[in-house]
Amino acid sequence: MTAAYDDPSPPSAVAFEEVPAPDTPPRKSSAALFDATVLAVHHWTDRLFSFTTTRESSFRFQSGQFTMIGLPVDGRPLLRAYSMASSEYEPTLEFLSIKVQDGPLTSRLQHIRPGDTVLVGRKASGTLLLQNLLPGRTLYLLSSGTGLAPFMGIVRSPEVYEQFEKVVLVHGCRLVSELAYDHLIRHELPEQHLLAELISKQLVYYPTVTREPFQHEGRIPALLETGRLCSDIGLPRIDLDRDRFMLCGSPAMLADTRAVLEKRGFGEGNMSRRGHYVIERAFVDR
Numbered sequence: 292m293t294a295a296y297d298d299p300s301p302p303s304a305v306a307f308e309e310v311p312a313p314d315t316p317p318r319k320s321s322a323a324l325f326d327a328t329v330l331a332v333h334h335w336t337d338r339l340f341s342f343t344t345t346r347e348s349s350f351r352f353q354s355g356q357f358t359m360i361g362l363p364v365d366g367r368p369l370l371r372a373y374s375m376a377s378s379e380y381e382p383t384l385e386f387l388s389i390k391v392q393d394g395p396l397t398s399r400l401q402h403i404r405p406g407d408t409v410l411v412g413r414k415a416s417g418t419l420l421l422q423n424l425l426p427g428r429t430l431y432l433l434s435s436g437t438g439l440a441p442f443m444g445i446v447r448s449p450e451v452y453e454q455f456e457k458v459v460l461v462h463g464c465r466l467v468s469e470l471a472y473d474h475l476i477r478h479e480l481p482e483q484h485l486l487a488e489l490i491s492k493q494l495v496y497y498p499t500v501t502r503e504p505f506q507h508e509g510r511i512p513a514l515l516e517t518g519r520l521c522s523d524i525g526l527p528r529i530d531l532d533r534d535r536f537m538l539c540g541s542p543a544m545l546a547d548t549r550a551v552l553e554k555r556g557f558g559e560g561n562m563s564r565r566g567h568y569v570i571e572r573a574f575v576d577r
């Protein structure tokens with residue numbers, strides 16, 4: 292199955308505040324940035340929101356990559372790294388964002404409304420790419436918090452289902468309310484998405500919560516280490532020849548998950564050498 296860049300996509304998130312795309316021409320953009328118009332905003336919790344914007348047709352990226360986005364502050368762009376939560380095939384862009392109450396960018400960004408302008412960098416980068424992984428049969432996408440964002444793009448791309456028999460999307464949060472896109476992943480992707488047939492057969496979703504009772508509980512490294520994650524989803528324990536991993540989360544989650552993988556002989560991949568796993572930081576502790 293292929294999906295073209297121009298393909299009409301079904302709505303990609305629940306309960307968005309929708310407005311039609313404005314028909315006014317975009318404002319003049321700089322070489323490095325373009326103006327994207329906010330189309331819809333959804334607030335998941337008082338710490339988490341997502342939004343969609345227009346996408347300049349010349350802006351190319353691969354699902355799983357990040358770019359710089361931001362707002363003009365005192366006449367200058369205030370930018371931060373953000374993963375695209377949309378896939379490369381969608382005509383609009385989507386971002387999942389934290390709200391840091393005293394954060395220079397997100398104290399402002401959390402107030403955007405449909406029709407507002409967000410600055411988007413034209414240069415995308417990042418290591419969460421299928422081409423950085425050795426061939427395998429099962430791909431584990433391990434995320435905590437907003438680390439889910441790049442994987443929302445990857446699970447909406449056909450290549451991942453061509454290259455892997457199973458794709459296991461793991462999202463770890465403190466609270467159930469922080470499981471952004473839960474309904475979309477469970478219901479809309481396997482039933483309504485352009486890739487629904489592949490997704491319904493090949494995507495396994497494993498949300499896990501650490502600070503209140505839930506269907507699955509516990510931190511990702513422990514769930515891997517004990518074999519609990521694999522047994523819960525009915526797959527064999529992790530295996531060097533068969534399993535590949537993409538990691539995106541807090542610095543602590545990445546360090547602990549990496550340690551579990553390295554102990555079992557898995558090696559990190561990057562843009563110049565394929566590996567058993569790749570890593571992207573969901574944020575930097577300042």
Ligand SMILES: Cc1cc2nc3c(=O)[nH]c(=O)nc-3n(C[C@H](O)[C@H](O)[C@H](O)COP(=O)(O)OP(=O)(O)OC[C@H]3O[C@@H](n4cnc5c(N)ncnc54)[C@H](O)[C@@H]3O)c2cc1C
Nearest residue numbers: 371372373374388389394395396397437440573574576577
């Ligand atoms: C490669 C990369 C990709 C990123 N992708 C995203 C993304 O898709 N969505 C997103 O919300 N952020 C993402 N970030 C973080 C983002 O760049 C900003 O740090 C964030 O938007 C907060 O900006 P700020 O100016 O308000 O606060 P900052 O001054 O940037 O951050 C203040 C503090 O808030 C905490 N913090 C920052 N970001 C997060 C977060 N995402 N989750 C939990 N705590 C956080 C950290 O403790 C940080 O020290 C990414 C960072 C990197 C390096």
Ligand SMILES: NC(=O)c1ccc[n+]([C@@H]2O[C@H](COP(=O)([O-])OP(=O)(O)OC[C@H]3O[C@@H](n4cnc5c(N)ncnc54)[C@H](OP(=O)(O)O)[C@@H]3O)[C@@H](O)[C@H]2O)c1
Nearest residue numbers: 435436437463464465500501502510511512541543544547
């Ligand atoms: N989420 C909130 O309600 C909240 C509120 C105020 C401030 N904050 C601050 O915001 C920042 C990010 O919060 P967040 O909730 O997005 O991310 P987070 O603190 O990284 O928590 C997300 C998930 O990652 C787990 N985790 C934490 N450390 C881990 C590790 N070493 N290995 C594996 N998993 C790990 C957490 O489990 P545990 O629950 O076991 O830690 C939780 O399930 C933190 O610095 C936090 O202090 C968060």
